[in-house]
Amino acid sequence: MHHDREQCVRAVRSKDARFDGWFFTAVITTGIYCRPSCPVVPPKPENMRFYPSAAAAQQAGFRACKRCRPDASPGSPEWNHRADVVARAMRLIADGVVDRDGVPGLAARLGYSTRQIERQLLAELGAGPLALARAQRAQTARLLIETTRLPMSDVAFAAGFASIRAFNTTVREVFALTPTGLRERTAGGRPPAGPGALSLRLPFRSPLFPDNLFGHLAATAVPGVEEWRDGAYRRTLRLPSGHGTVALRPLPEHVACTLTLTDLRDLPIAVSRCRWMLDLDADPVAIDAQLRTDPVMAPLVDKAPGRRVPRSADGPEFAVRAVIGQQVSTAAARTHAARLVTAHGDPVDDPAGGLTHLFPTPAALAGLDPEALAFPQTRRTTLTTLVAALADGALDLGVGADRAEARARLAELPGVGPWTIESIAMRALGDPDAFIATDLGIRRAARELGLPETPAALTPRSAAWRPWRAYATQYLWATGAHAINRLPAA
Missing domain, CATH: 1.10.10.60 (Homeodomain-like)
Structure with a gap:
């Protein structure tokens, strides 16, 4: 993007916020760098230099603009x-x-x-x-x-x-x-609400349609680890130097984020995981434009543009939950997961609500007794095999995982089929093109929209939505009446 000088100049002149985070504009006459949407009068084109990252602009000797605060832009998609x-x-x-x-x-x-x-x-x-x-x-x-x-x-x-x-x-x-x-110079700066508590604003590229994003997280919330309270999604976070809790509330211009951390060294990691979980660095304009090229998908996008993919703050956690959720209702999956949390999760204090535990690590689950699981024998085997692969490092589902390798490793596990693999690819690995063709909700939506219903026929039809099939999934799911598609009552 930053190599296309003409396009960058146009974006700066129009103060186009869609390009915030895509590139940074440095001004040689002032020695500062800005986001494209900076409200100041645009400099002359000959005085502009373009960089792909804030770090590159800083390394070139430019300092951050005090008005647009480019270091706080949404990340590059x-x-x-x-x-x-x-x-x-x-x-x-x-x-x-x-x-x-x-x-x-x-x-x-x-x-x-x-x-x-x-x-x-x-x-x-x-x-x-x-x-x-x-x-x-x-x-x-x-x-x-x-x-602070x-x-x-x-x-x-x-x-x-x-x-x-x-x-x-x-x-x-x-x-x-x-x-x-x-x-x-910080106007109205205030001390935090309590020890380690921070109130932040998480920016995003507009539009953002919050209903399915927060609705999905709230409807599938594991008791003790997650909850919807006072108009916010809250959950515990396991972090490198300790743990924390976060409350995320959707607002028109940003997502309000309140973090309580046992160790402030975890702040950047916690913020990064929250942004990842809410898919805040996506480019909804580009995604929706591609999906609108399909006449079947266009009305769904026009009705509620800017849908995001609800992801997981922890890849291994989601994989365990995906296996637990195989062929059972959302309510049953939450109940089974809550039992594991109570038995194997680390307890935490949450004076502000009902969060009681961190989700158990693969190492903590490695020693669980399969006979204590209220699952069919095949799913017990699937869960224990998955946990063992995560615990010994044979399977990497972290943010830096190789998606192709992770898919291949998952496919080798007994009882892990296309639904589980694609669910993990979409919500744990963040693959924007993951597509759950075997999902019942997707097949129902396909039938109602006149699309092929069988996975064998729907998968090639979905090629028109590539590379954004995970987002197409959100629009298809939204045709149903499930609670995942709407914000809970405050």
Whole structure:
């Protein structure tokens, strides 16, 4: 995108918010960089330089605009829908892998050498993994400075900086203000509601139709781990340095996010997982435009444009839940999952609501007694085999997983068929082209719309929706009256 200078200039002149996060505009006469929708008067084209990432603009010596705050733009949709090594690397960097394990740890997760990873990221993003992680630390620092009253030393280490000096230098370079100055210019800044609690705004590209997104999460919520309360979806999060709870409330211009963390070092990872779960970095205009080319799909898109794919905050968790949900109702699946949570999940305190546990890890489930499961024998075997594969690392369903390899590994497990594989691919792995042709709700919608009903015939017909069949699935599901298609009562 950033290589198409003419298109970038047009986007900046029209202040087109659809391109926020796709590229960044640096102005050589002012030394700042902005998002395309920045409200200031656009500079002359000859003074514009375009970069594929905030990190690349920062590395080139530009500082962030104080009005449009480009570091807070929606992320590029490229890193969610693509499946290549660069996209996988970006998802892992957002999940904090570089800060925890360094560049060698990132390379090991991807199966490449550090030199190969650095070369590929530099070629495509204009910045290597360390610079990209540094940009993320700067964004985390700004959030903590502006939304808490933590001492600056605590902010520095919570944001991932190795020293106060590195923290001060980065903030001054990126924001052209000292940390204290950045806090002082924040209008109406308030301390958090409680220890570790943060109130944030999660931006997205419009339009966003929240009904199926939040409706699905609420209708399938596992008691104790998730709930719908006071107009918000709430859940527990298992994070690298501790745990947390999050409340996500859809609003017209953003998603309100309230996070309570046991360790503030987990802030960037928690925010990244919430954005992933709500599919907030999607490009709904491009997706809906493709789906509208099908005369059958066009009326569904026009009725409620901007549907997102409800994903999972934890890939292994969703895989376990998908197996539990095989051939049973939503209510029964929630009941079975809740029993596992009570027996094997880690308890948490939630003064604000009814969250009681973290969902159990594969390691915690590895020792469960199959005879204690109220399932048919075949599903017991499927669940225990899946858990074993997740626990020993034979199956990777994390954000940086290779989707093709994960599909192949899943297909090798007994009792894991197309419905389970495609459900996991869509909601755990984030594959935008996953398509559950065998799903009963999809087949009912196909019949009502005059589409082929059998999976063998519907699958080739769905080629018209590629590469966005996971989104087509949301529109097809929405033709039914299931609770997943509507927001619960507040």
